[in-house]
Amino acid sequence: MPNGARKPPAESETVDDPRARILAAAERCITRYGLRKTTMEDIASEVGMSRPGVYRYFSDRDELLIELVFTHWRSIRDRVHKSIARKNNLADQIVEGLLQVSEQSRQDPVIRYVIDPEGSGLSQRIFTSRTFERLAAEFWDPFLDAAYVNNKLSRDIPRSDVYVWLSNLVMMLMRGIDETNDLSRQRSLLRHFVAPAFAAPND
Known part of the structure; x- marks a missing residue:
């Protein structure tokens, strides 16, 4: 693997990392609803968090x-x-x-x-x-x-x-x-x- 390449996180790391769980939930929502229709509420519901909980890790939808x-x-x-x-x-x-x-x-x-x-x-x-x-x-x-x-x-x-x-x-x-x-x-x-x-x- 060339220098600078990052190995994908192990499954256990993803489960324990709130940011990774939020990103995975966002991807599922985008697959289901499309980019434009996916909201922070959708992502929060998918990951099992409150919307303020998601905002603890990402300042806004675009950053996520x-x-x-x-x-x-x-x-x-x-x-x-x-x-x-x-x-x-x-x-x-x-x-x-x-x-x-x-x-x-x-x-x-x-x-x-x-x-x-x-x-x-x-x-x-x-x-x-x-x-x-x-x-x-x-x-x-x-x-x-x-x-x-x-x-x-x-x-x-x-x-x-x-x-x-x-x-x-x-x-x-x-x-x-x-x-x-x-x-x-x-x-x-x-x-x-x-x-x-x-x-x-x-x-």
């Missing part, structure tokens, strides 16, 4: 939902890391990482709401949070670091710019480049227009 999105994102990160770590160069890791993250995120029962119009306010808070950049760093840094050390990538581009660019590409792919969502076409476009920016100088 953002934490849930980030929890799901880390699970996707760990799965994709295992796959793209087998690639031989950074350009291939970037292309396959973008494709796999976008596809898994689009299918995820929570993260898919990030690109849904009913989650637009939530999306704005996610993308402007410091945690979002940290999560992007957790995902890409193991591969960027190796490329820098081996002089396979220019150090002139700020890391923050790399995170912004790749995160926006993930969002574009999640929404779909066209009506077909053809994976082969998406891979071809990324290889032609994205991979060259991450190719080794002598490639």
Whole structure:
């Protein structure tokens, strides 16, 4: 597992952790009612707490939902890391990482709401949070670091710019480049227009 990856909590840890129980209850409610219709009252009832009890751990509904999105994102990160770590160069890791993250995120029962119009306010808070950049760093840094050390990538581009660019590409792919969502076409476009920016100088 690449550096920075977090192992999912053991079942006993989840049962004993009120925040984890609340997040699990929120996910069940979202699956049942959808994001927009899920209320703090629903979540409190599902977890067996009073609403003030839930607010002891999360200041508002958005904070709770953002934490849930980030929890799901880390699970996707760990799965994709295992796959793209087998690639031989950074350009291939970037292309396959973008494709796999976008596809898994689009299918995820929570993260898919990030690109849904009913989650637009939530999306704005996610993308402007410091945690979002940290999560992007957790995902890409193991591969960027190796490329820098081996002089396979220019150090002139700020890391923050790399995170912004790749995160926006993930969002574009999640929404779909066209009506077909053809994976082969998406891979071809990324290889032609994205991979060259991450190719080794002598490639």
